Structure formats: C-alpha cells, structure tokens
Amino acid sequence: LSTVAAASGNRRGRPLRSNVCSRLAGCALRGSADLGRLVELVSAIRPADAADEALARIRRLEELKAAAAAAQAREMVALDEIRRDEQQAAGVPKARLGQGVAHEVALARRCSPFHGARQLGWAKILVRELPATFRALQSGVTTEWRTMLVARETGGLSLEARAEVDARLGPLLGDLGDRAVRSETRRLAYRLDPQGYVRRLSNAEADRRVTLRPAPDAMVRLSALMPVKQGVATLAALSRAADSDKASGDARSRGQVMADTLVERVTGQSVADHVPVLVNVILTDQALVRRGELADEPGELDGYGPIPAALARRLGTPDDEVPVWLRRLYSDPAGRLVSMESSRRCFTPAQREFVRLRDQHCRTPYCDAPIRHVDHILPARRNGPTSLQNAAGLCEACNYAKEVTPRRSRAPAA
Numbered sequence: 235l236s237t238v239a240a241a242s243g244n245r246r247g248r249p250l251r252s253n254v255c256s257r258l259a260g261c262a263l264r265g266s267a268d269l270g271r272l273v274e275l276v277s278a279i280r281p282a283d284a285a286d287e288a289l290a291r292i293r294r295l296e297e298l299k300a301a302a303a304a305a306q307a308r309e310m311v312a313l314d315e316i317r318r319d320e321q322q323a324a325g326v327p328k329a330r331l332g333q334g335v336a337h338e339v340a341l342a343r344r345c346s347p348f349h350g351a352r353q354l355g356w357a358k359i360l361v362r363e364l365p366a367t368f369r370a371l372q373s374g375v376t377t378e379w380r381t382m383l384v385a386r387e388t389g390g391l392s393l394e395a396r397a398e399v400d401a402r403l404g405p406l407l408g409d410l411g412d413r414a415v416r417s418e419t420r421r422l423a424y425r426l427d428p429q430g431y432v433r434r435l436s437n438a439e440a441d442r443r444v445t446l447r448p449a450p451d452a453m454v455r456l457s458a459l460m461p462v463k464q465g466v467a468t469l470a471a472l473s474r475a476a477d478s479d480k481a482s483g484d485a486r487s488r489g490q491v492m493a494d495t496l497v498e499r500v501t502g503q504s505v506a507d508h509v510p511v512l513v514n515v516i517l518t519d520q521a522l523v524r525r526g527e528l529a530d531e532p533g534e535l536d537g538y539g540p541i542p543a544a545l546a547r548r549l550g551t552p553d554d555e556v557p558v559w560l561r562r563l564y565s566d567p568a569g570r571l572v573s574m575e576s577s578r579r580c581f582t583p584a585q586r587e588f589v590r591l592r593d594q595h596c597r598t599p600y601c602d603a604p605i606r607h608v609d610h611i612l613p614a615r616r617n618g619p620t621s622l623q624n625a626a627g628l629c630e631a632c633n634y635a636k637e638v639t640p641r642r643s644r645a646p647a648a
C-alpha cells in the first residue's frame with residue numbers, strides 16, 4: 235500500500251492515482267467513494283501469521299497514515315481556495331474571505347473548531363511553504379505531528395528563511411524523532427533568522443495563560459504557560475518551600491508540600507485544604523438523599539466533569555472546617571437541570587448561568603472550549619423562544635463563527 239503515498243491527487247477533478255491501488259482494486263482513486271473503498275480494504279486486512287510480515291505491515295500502515303495526512307492537508311487547502319473563490323464571487327469583503335472554512339474542516343475531521351483552525355493553518359503552510367517537509371510526509375517517512383512541529387518552529391521566519399530550513403531539513407526528516415525535529419528546526423531557524431526568533435518570543439509571551447484539565451480520580455491538572463524565566467522561578471520557589479518544610483520535620487512528601495504551597499500562595503489561605511470556593515455541583519435529588527434507583531448516579535462538578543455520587547454529596551455538605559459555599563442545582567433523573575422560561579428576548583443572568591452549568595462545554599460538535607455566550611438556537615428574530623430548550627452555550631470562537639456557517643447545535647432532548 236505504500237505507493238498510495240505517491241498518490242498525486244489534485245483539486246478539481248484530476249484522479250488520485252496509485253499503482254498499488256489499481257493493482258488491488260482495479261481502480262484509480264477518483265474521489266471520496268474510492269477512498270471509502272480503501273478504508274474498507276484496510277479494515278478487512280486480517281492480522282499476519284508471521285512476525286516479519288506483521289512488522290512490515292506495521293511500517294506500511296504507518297506510511298499510509300502519513301500519506302493520508304498529506305493528502306488530507308492538500309484537500310483542506312483546496313477547500314479553502316474553493317470557498318474563497320465562492321465568497322469573492324458573492325461579494326464578501328476581502329478581509330472576511332475564508333471565514334467559516336475552519337469550522338467546516340473541524341466538522342469533517344470530527345475535531346473542535348479550535349483544532350480545525352489549527353489544522354487548516356498547518357495545511358496551508360505545509361502545502362505552500364514547506365515542500366520538502368510535505369514530500370517527507372507524503373512518502374510516509376515522517377508523521378503529521380512532526381510536520382506540525384516544523385511549521386510551528388518556523389512560524390516567525392521570513393519566507394526565504396523558512397524555505398531554506400525546509401530544504402535542509404526535509405531530506406533528514408525520516409531519521410528524526412519528535413524532539414530531534416523540534417530542536418533541529420530551531421537550530422536552523424535561529425541561525426538563519428535571529429530577528430525572527432526575537433519577534434516570535436514576544437508573540438509567545440503574549441500567549442501566557444493558566445488552564446485546568448481533568449485528571450483521573452477527582453484530581454485536576456492546573457497548567458500555566460509562561461515565559462521560561464518565570465516558570466523556572468515559580469518552581470524554584472515551591473521547591474525552596476518544600477526544602478524548609480521538610481527540614482522542620484513535615485511528614486508530607488516534597489510533591490505534596492509543593493502542591494499545597496502553590497494553593498496557599500495563590501489563594502492567600504494559610505492551609506490548602508481550607509480554600510473557600512463556590513462549588514457548583516449538579517446531582518440528582520435521588521443521589522443527594524441516597525435513595526432510589528439513581529442513588530449512585532454520578533454528579534457533575536462545574537469546570538471539571540463527572541464525579542462519583544459520594545464525592546458530589548461530600549462537596550455538598552460543608553462542615554465547620556471547610557467553608558464551602560455551595561450551590562446545588564437539581565437535575566432531573568436524566569441528569570438535566572430543571573427548566574425555566576422567560577418572555578424576554580434576552581436570557582436572564584440566571585438562565586445564562588443555568589445554561590453554562592447544563593452544557594458545561596460549547597455545544598458545537600467536538601468543541602470542548604468553555605462557554606462564553608448563551609445563544610438562541612432558533613433566533614429570536616424568527617420567533618425562537620427565550621427558553622432553556624432553545625438556548626445553547628457557545629464558546630467565543632463558535633459564537634462569532636455561527637453567522638458564517640450553518641447552525642449545527644441542538645438543544646438536548648426534552
């Protein structure tokens with residue numbers, strides 16, 4: 235299957251050609267239906283009986299994935315061009331050409347609009363500005379991720395410098411792992427364009443932020459993206475705190491002391507456990523009173539996700555030691571919150587809060603971004619009611635994008 239990698243498909247009609255595929259199926263890959271057939275062929279492969287054959291197949295399949303990623307990149311660029319042509323013909327202002335394409339890509343790739351935009355940006359750079367890197371991906375010797383690293387690490391360079399890095403790096407890609415790709419690209423980039431590095435540095439610093447991701451067992455991972463000097467200084471400060479606490483006989487581990495110190499210093503509390511928080515826990519009434527069929531129905535902790543019923547109840551019963559202000563929003567047995575309706579055209583603050591808690595994440599398919607806007611699914615100007623059934627929580631990007639792409643979110647079944 236490896237020469238599928240050489241498939242030189244093209245936008246607007248020319249067939250995707252592949253020697254092997256024509257041998258296999260008596261066809262040239264002419265379009266999405268043929269690709270569907272290829273997917274079926276690959277899925278129908280029975281596992282090998284011999285180790286050598288298994289290894290050879292593992293290698294070939296890796297090449298197939300890379301070739302598919304390259305072909306996909308070219309299709310994304312084609313889609314972008316086609317949409318821009320259409321939009322231009324329809325009189326869309328120049329600055330808004332290409333709007334909505336990332337959302338379409340995201341839906342087709344079953345990923346969030348954020349990732350769709352990133353994939354589209356990568357595809358354009360890869361196909362247009364990194365030809366040698368693109369060929370390496372097509373021939374299956376490198377991975378999609380590594381070509382993304384090349385695109386990212388050459389982001390601040392002039393076009394000429396980027397082309398130079400590509401020409402030098404492309405032939406080597408087959409021998410480089412993730413880390414080596416990143417460091418080799420950087421080395422070349424710093425050498426060729428020291429100014430680009432400085433420009434990028436200030437861009438990168440503007441990107442600093444703090445994020446929270448769920449971890450297993452009702453834990454979370456709090457991450458901060460920040461300039462290297464501040465990050466190293468922060469860790470050093472926590473490490474010093476751990477040293478002095480351990481020296482005075484603290485029974486906690488270094489890691490525990492560092493985590494507790496982080497919480498204490500950020501929240502201003504003297505003991506990490508005593509952090510006053512407003513916790514929004516959603517749980518069914520049956521889970522709350524531990525009765526009925528749904529007594530063990532998992533609850534939902536706002537900003538985290540599902541938590542075991544026992545933990546939801548514990549968060550819901552503040553004791554004297556732990557000042558937790560709690561707002562419990564009762565959900566019906568299907569885990570949904572009770573309904574409210576307003577006769578106004580705008581959602582009330584309570585309704586907004588309610589939708590944010592109910593939806594948890596942006597309602598665009600595959601989008602996991604936090605909710606920033608509450609939106610009428612059927613617009614108010616078309617007599618859409620200001621009810622929770624007709625409300626969808628959207629992230630910032632999706633809210634702005636919804637005017638240029640068809641509406642895709644639905645209210646949960648009532």
Ligand SMILES: [Zn+2]
Nearest residue numbers: 596601629632
């Ligand atoms: Zn979104």
